[in-house]
Amino acid sequence: MLAKEDMNSISNDLFLLVLHLSGRIFNPSTMFKGLPIPPSHTKVLFRLAKLGPCPVSHLANDLIISRPNMTPIIDKLIAEGYADRYDAPNDRRIIMVRLTEKAHTLLHSIEQKAKSLFVEKLSALDEKDLLNLKNIIPELNNIVLKIK
Template sequence: MNNNDMNTLTSELLELLVQIHNKLLNPSEMIKGSILPPSHIKVIFYLSHKKSMSVSQMAKCLDISKPNMTPIIDKLINDGYVHRYQDPNDRRKINVELTEKAHSFLKEKKIEIKNNLMAKLSYLDEEDLLNLSFIIKNMHKIILKLE
């Protein structure tokens, strides 16, 4: 693939991501009615994929300053969404992990998101749904190959 083709591909992929963000996974729609602020939800969703990690490492990965991360974690602890503990391998390091309450919250949010997606997809005809299913499966296989 030459540079022009690669440039076109990356532009189209970027546009696709923007459309998915705007039309399917609008963050303001996803957090509507939630009792938690977006920054707290972001931490919970991120931790759900990492199981456990240090506060400073999470702050770096989420691009949240450590002084801003501390009150977020404190609030999540007070609300029962995360648990803080000392790293058994390095006593200077404090790790956090999700509680059962956070896992229940995520399960409910995922159901809401899936229902929202289902409602949006219901406007498509059978052929579009089959094409979309095929494309998603192939995209998933390809994206897993990326580093």
């Protein structure tokens, strides 16, 4: 295992990376500008896309949102046609939620917008930096996916 100072150094570098990505590459206010639903609701849609159909309580816990605060978000997503609510097949006391095709379409358009913005930002880099990123990003993704 690495020394504590090395772990702290990695932690500091990751923190700076997140700040830089947020400020220079990924600007949430630009990403979610003009969407038909608030960013908090979009966050729920992205999480549901990752988790798949799941109990509302699981979604709330995963997003660290209290269940009473999650209910109006889910209600709004259902009213707007982005989600469906249904009873769990094995236990009708459990309320499940899933994305609709409309939600998948919205998430796809957000993804395409993000990728276009990334291309625009990256076009300012020279070829050497772009090739470095091309090699580093897949490695970084693989490492980050191992973190629980």
